[in-house]
Amino acid sequence: MNQYQPLACTAEAGAYQKSWTAELRSAISSGAQYAFANADTPHEIFHAMGMPVVTNQWWSAVIAAKQLSTYYFDRMAEMGFHDRLARYSSLPLIAELDGDRERQPWGGLPRPAILCARQSTEDHQRIFDLWAAATGAPQFLFSAPGAPDPQPDWWIRARHDWEALFGSDRLDLMVAEIRDLIAKVEELTGRDFDGAAFSLYMDAIHRQEMLFEEANALVASAERCPIRIAEQIPNVMIPQWHRGSPWALSHARRFLDELADRVERGIAVCPGERVRMMWIGAGLWFDTGFYAAFEESHGAAFVWSMYLPFAADGYIRHDKGDPLRTLAARFATMNEHLHQPPWVNEWLVHQARTYRIDVALMLVPRHDRYSGYGSRFARQALEAAGVRVIEIWSDMVDPREWDRRAMYELVSGELERNGYGPA
Amino acid sequence: MRAVAEPGTSVGFIGAGLPSALALAGGIVAIDVECLEAPSDMPAPTGELVEPFVDARVRRVLSQLASDQLAGIQALVFCRDDPVGHIAYIYAQELRRQELISATPSFFLWNLVHRSGASVRTFNEVQARRLEDFLVGCGGARWSAAALVGAIEREGARSTARRALIDATRLARISGSEAFLLWRAGGRLAPEAHAERIEAALRGASNPANGAMRIGLIGSPVVDPHLYRALERHGRIVADPHPAGLAVMPSVPVLEGDPLSAILKAEAENPFALRGLPVARNHAAIVAACVAAGCDTVALQFDPNDDHVGWDAPALRRALRDAGISLVELGFVPAEPAALDGWVDDAMTASGSFA
Numbered sequence: 001m002n003q004y005q006p007l008a009c010t011a012e013a014g015a016y017q018k019s020w021t022a023e024l025r026s027a028i029s030s031g032a033q034y035a036f037a038n039a040d041t042p043h044e045i046f047h048a049m050g051m052p053v054v055t056n057q058w059w060s061a062v063i064a065a066k067q068l069s070t071y072y073f074d075r076m077a078e079m080g081f082h083d084r085l086a087r088y089s090s091l092p093l094i095a096e097l098d099g100d101r102e103r104q105p106w107g108g109l110p111r112p113a114i115l116c117a118r119q120s121t122e123d124h125q126r127i128f129d130l131w132a133a134a135t136g137a138p139q140f141l142f143s144a145p146g147a148p149d150p151q152p153d154w155w156i157r158a159r160h161d162w163e164a165l166f167g168s169d170r171l172d173l174m175v176a177e178i179r180d181l182i183a184k185v186e187e188l189t190g191r192d193f194d195g196a197a198f199s200l201y202m203d204a205i206h207r208q209e210m211l212f213e214e215a216n217a218l219v220a221s222a223e224r225c226p227i228r229i230a231e232q233i234p235n236v237m238i239p240q241w242h243r244g245s246p247w248a249l250s251h252a253r254r255f256l257d258e259l260a261d262r263v264e265r266g267i268a269v270c271p272g273e274r275v276r277m278m279w280i281g282a283g284l285w286f287d288t289g290f291y292a293a294f295e296e297s298h299g300a301a302f303v304w305s306m307y308l309p310f311a312a313d314g315y316i317r318h319d320k321g322d323p324l325r326t327l328a329a330r331f332a333t334m335n336e337h338l339h340q341p342p343w344v345n346e347w348l349v350h351q352a353r354t355y356r357i358d359v360a361l362m363l364v365p366r367h368d369r370y371s372g373y374g375s376r377f378a379r380q381a382l383e384a385a386g387v388r389v390i391e392i393w394s395d396m397v398d399p400r401e402w403d404r405r406a407m408y409e410l411v412s413g414e415l416e417r418n419g420y421g422p423a
Numbered sequence: 424m425r426a427v428a429e430p431g432t433s434v435g436f437i438g439a440g441l442p443s444a445l446a447l448a449g450g451i452v453a454i455d456v457e458c459l460e461a462p463s464d465m466p467a468p469t470g471e472l473v474e475p476f477v478d479a480r481v482r483r484v485l486s487q488l489a490s491d492q493l494a495g496i497q498a499l500v501f502c503r504d505d506p507v508g509h510i511a512y513i514y515a516q517e518l519r520r521q522e523l524i525s526a527t528p529s530f531f532l533w534n535l536v537h538r539s540g541a542s543v544r545t546f547n548e549v550q551a552r553r554l555e556d557f558l559v560g561c562g563g564a565r566w567s568a569a570a571l572v573g574a575i576e577r578e579g580a581r582s583t584a585r586r587a588l589i590d591a592t593r594l595a596r597i598s599g600s601e602a603f604l605l606w607r608a609g610g611r612l613a614p615e616a617h618a619e620r621i622e623a624a625l626r627g628a629s630n631p632a633n634g635a636m637r638i639g640l641i642g643s644p645v646v647d648p649h650l651y652r653a654l655e656r657h658g659r660i661v662a663d664p665h666p667a668g669l670a671v672m673p674s675v676p677v678l679e680g681d682p683l684s685a686i687l688k689a690e691a692e693n694p695f696a697l698r699g700l701p702v703a704r705n706h707a708a709i710v711a712a713c714v715a716a717g718c719d720t721v722a723l724q725f726d727p728n729d730d731h732v733g734w735d736a737p738a739l740r741r742a743l744r745d746a747g748i749s750l751v752e753l754g755f756v757p758a759e760p761a762a763l764d765g766w767v768d769d770a771m772t773a774s775g776s777f778a
Contacts, residue, residue, distance in 0.1 A: 080736055080737040080740060081733055084654055086729070086730055121731075122730065125702060126702055127732055127734060129702040130734065143538060143543065145550075146532050147532075148553075150516060172542070173543070177542065225590045341513060342517055342520055367730065372476060373474065373510065373513065377472055377517055380472060
């Protein structure tokens, strides 16, 4: 029996977020405002102006983790939407349209003061338009022009050379739209944007992401993986949703310290670790227990998910004296880096080498196509780098086509065919 | 058919959103590569790198590239604000980076943003100047104000003919299938030749199909005439405001001040653009087109990979019902053209509209 013990900070992160959500509901009933926003939008503006943010994809993951998504996707069909539309970004909308807040986790979300998305996919503007119609909240949409000349080594160049990497025209547009968002939030809150305070806040975020970079290096270089990815994710993403806040910074530090202690003491997820695996794609939110399914039987541990390394590579942008432009450089191509070639394939190969990966499980969500495009390029690149790739055709929040037993057999069969027999 | 429809330099494009006046102003003919032949299968290894949920239209242009079928055109412009152009660009760029397709034609991402406002205007003007530089590199001329005005006027003649075609379709003087083919022919013809072809067809079209059920066609973009023919076994398509239909062209640029700004504004504010804002304006334009055509019923269909038009369905259903127009729910378009007739018949029967 695996004696793996979670980090102490894991429970703290979960408790913090649950209590934050409860306090948010209470504060809103007293007149406070919050923003409901997609993950690839500059939450920094809302945070800097004292407006809490609920992230669409986080709330989607919570609904799925509470095993509520089957009900909502059945409702989605009853509402007249066809069954091939994307699920991850739309699950909270369907819960909102359903209207029964008591069914939602923690009593549901109150009405947001503003909705914010980026037009990185065609459906985001439509999903947020429906949200706006349902709640009466104004929506703010960022444009998402394409990258004319995508450079494969984005994670290197995006740190310092981001002006050339993303293009001045695209950054100019994003900065102009960020200024428009600031004006909108000023109008909603009656507060003025403080440029000097924002600069300090951006610096705090930078320090937080540097801590995550250290944590990432620790996990990657440890002889055996010290933390399950199901634990990595809340320890990274909950602070990311509150990035730059005193709690987030201190939590990132605590997470790093606990990891360092574990590595020093040789504590491992899987003491008999023989196979190092990566989970490619968003989390399997309705069944995160799957990540531990092969530890005992095959000595196979998931050591990598995108959330920890992306906290560094996706967020660290060195300031050149203009914090708003630095912020624009963080978001101009954020989601695309994770899903489109050449960015995703080259980054995954780099990550696989850094983490000494043997096997990759790749989530291919056929109805969330922008998360699935480029999967074959990624597979090809990983296999060329010596990584065995297993495609998992499923969805991050919809369990209706997920068969845990069949998936276990698929993966264990592949492991065994590749010489990784039962431990 | 090879990609040389007119003398001079020709540049291909994929997806909606490239104002053809911009190519014309540089002495270049823009050709919609969806009007050109494509191999039925994607050759290996390209085919193995494209997931099954990638649109048939994207697969088609990738097949053209992988089989060197676009070698006759010098350059290919991908329209970012149309998912077909955007996704095709992502895949084509990567295939080229991996040297799996040839180095010609050269690629250009047309990044025009379909919104209004000062910052978007500035951005779109930068994109236009970038396009101009690219087309000059292909052998085109720099855009003078006079050339831009001349191009607007030439496109104006095409627009006039297209409006006459829309009117003739609404009056059921010409079938929706014929109108659709005439419309699509513009993807490889200069404006004058296109206008002449439409005018000639309209001169010969004089038999109104009075009494036939008047059908509207909405939903995912349709670029294949088979669906039109299958529907017209039940009546006449008199409106087709889907994203590739007759009504979707932008308004004629208003020539007040800078002609380039006028061209860009007309395209950026096209209410039928897929990524245009606000969404309600798009819904209103679709319903208005169906109402103006006096549709008895509207057929709603989805591409098998649709991931955006489907979000509009409940709102469109409500708006059509409020306008007193019945709806036929076709569902997902079958991949095989031979299955279309039965598929349409079943939906018509289910809706009580079978003719």
